[in-house]
Amino acid sequence: MKRINQMEPWYGEEEKRAMAEYLDSGGWLTEFKKTREFEQMIAAYTGSCYTSVVTNGTVSLMIALWALGIGRGDEVIVPDYTMIASANAVVLVGAEPVLVDIDASTLCLDLAMTENAITPRTRAIMFVSINGRSPDMNQVVALAHKHNLYLVEDAAQSLGSRYQGKHLGTFGDIGSFSFSAPKIITTGQGGALVTDDEKLFSKIWRIKDFGRSNGGIDYYEMMGLNAKFTDLQAVIGIEQMKKLEWRVKRKKEMYKLYRDLLKDIEHLRFIDTNLEDCSPWFIDILLEGSERRNRLIHFLDLRGIGTRLFYPAIHTQPPYSNIKGDFRNSETTSERGLWLPSSLFLTDENIEVICKEITCFFQR
Numbered sequence: 001m002k003r004i005n006q007m008e009p010w011y012g013e014e015e016k017r018a019m020a021e022y023l024d025s026g027g028w029l030t031e032f033k034k035t036r037e038f039e040q041m042i043a044a045y046t047g048s049c050y051t052s053v054v055t056n057g058t059v060s061l062m063i064a065l066w067a068l069g070i071g072r073g074d075e076v077i078v079p080d081y082t083m084i085a086s087a088n089a090v091v092l093v094g095a096e097p098v099l100v101d102i103d104a105s106t107l108c109l110d111l112a113m114t115e116n117a118i119t120p121r122t123r124a125i126m127f128v129s130i131n132g133r134s135p136d137m138n139q140v141v142a143l144a145h146k147h148n149l150y151l152v153e154d155a156a157q158s159l160g161s162r163y164q165g166k167h168l169g170t171f172g173d174i175g176s177f178s179f180s181a182p183k184i185i186t187t188g189q190g191g192a193l194v195t196d197d198e199k200l201f202s203k204i205w206r207i208k209d210f211g212r213s214n215g216g217i218d219y220y221e222m223m224g225l226n227a228k229f230t231d232l233q234a235v236i237g238i239e240q241m242k243k244l245e246w247r248v249k250r251k252k253e254m255y256k257l258y259r260d261l262l263k264d265i266e267h268l269r270f271i272d273t274n275l276e277d278c279s280p281w282f283i284d285i286l287l288e289g290s291e292r293r294n295r296l297i298h299f300l301d302l303r304g305i306g307t308r309l310f311y312p313a314i315h316t317q318p319p320y321s322n323i324k325g326d327f328r329n330s331e332t333t334s335e336r337g338l339w340l341p342s343s344l345f346l347t348d349e350n351i352e353v354i355c356k357e358i359t360c361f362f363q364r
């Protein structure tokens with residue numbers, strides 16, 4: 001059997017054809033009409049008024065914070081279990097991330113602990129909908145409103161996931177997505193900001209283009225950077241967006257198949273997932289401890305099946321090791337979690353083989 005990696009991007013003839021057509025048309029490669037078309041597709045899909053695409057999902061989080069005026073002296077609440085970019089973006093704009101433990105049932109911020117962590121310096125909550133899951137988003141919004149805080153949604157993993165039918169990333173002041181290679185759609189690298197606030201959008205637009213509002217005119221109204229996209233990426237992104245609805249459906253089917261095939265293994269557990277709303281980006285499981293997890297990884301690796309460890313808890317990483325607190329859920333999650341092969345091109349037969357090997361491991 002050919003090796004199955006934990007995750008691979010997927011593109012095909014449609015992307016190749018669209019790229020050839022674009023290059024034949026003599027486009028300027030940098031962001032222009034194709035980028036606007038890609039942005040409109042994202043806005044329409046997520047149901048947001050404005051979308052701006054940028055270089056990646058880390059930069060989009062930085063721009064979101066920057067546009068909200070968050071910087072030196074400000075605190076932003078960030079979950080202790082997330083991809084490190086959520087916390088890094090806060091540091092990179094000069095603010096301070098305040099790490100808060102997660103709720104073990106959703107792997108998202110614990111809202112009671114979030115409220116306890118609010119201080120007079122807190123300006124925003126960065127809510128991360130990890131793997132497309134969320135708690136009651138009305139409560140998240142209410143908490144931010146109650147304390148007069150901005151809500152930035154890091155929805156990097158949530159394209160295609162909703163809460164009660166409303167797309168994740170659209171509950172807060174600004175939502176952020178990523179199109180890095182393993183995401184449900186990819187442009188190689190890439191990120192998007194979504195908002196319903198015209199003023200914020202206009203700031204985002206200027207920040208990503210050196211601080212000017214018009215690409216052709218060299219007048220710089222504010223500080224900015226170059227975080228522009230390219231039409232080359234947009235050409236791929238447009239074709240990937242056309243496949244998104246099918247991909248969302250397939251991710252759900254894959255998750256369900258894994259869950260059904262592994263349901264009788266008592267040492268392995270799935271997180272409660274409402275597949276009506278959530279389209280899990282990665283197939284995630286929790287094991288009883290890191291020792292057994294390591295043996296399973298090795299066992300599968302020998303059989304040509306790739307897996308990936310969950311992210312480390314942020315406070316265990318060198319740039320954040322001075323942060324102390326009660327992080328028991330993020331620590332346990334990070335020690336027990338494993339991502340199984342999740343590429344969209346996996347067939348049901350592939351998944352059956354993977355699950356058979358996992359079952360075999362636990363029966364030994």
Ligand SMILES: Cc1ncc(COP(=O)(O)O)c(C=O)c1O
Pocket residue numbers: 056057058059082083085086128154156157177178179180189190191
């Ligand atoms: C939750 C989360 N936030 C931010 C990022 C950063 O996105 P990018 O890799 O596009 O910079 C990622 C990437 O995986 C992510 O999963």
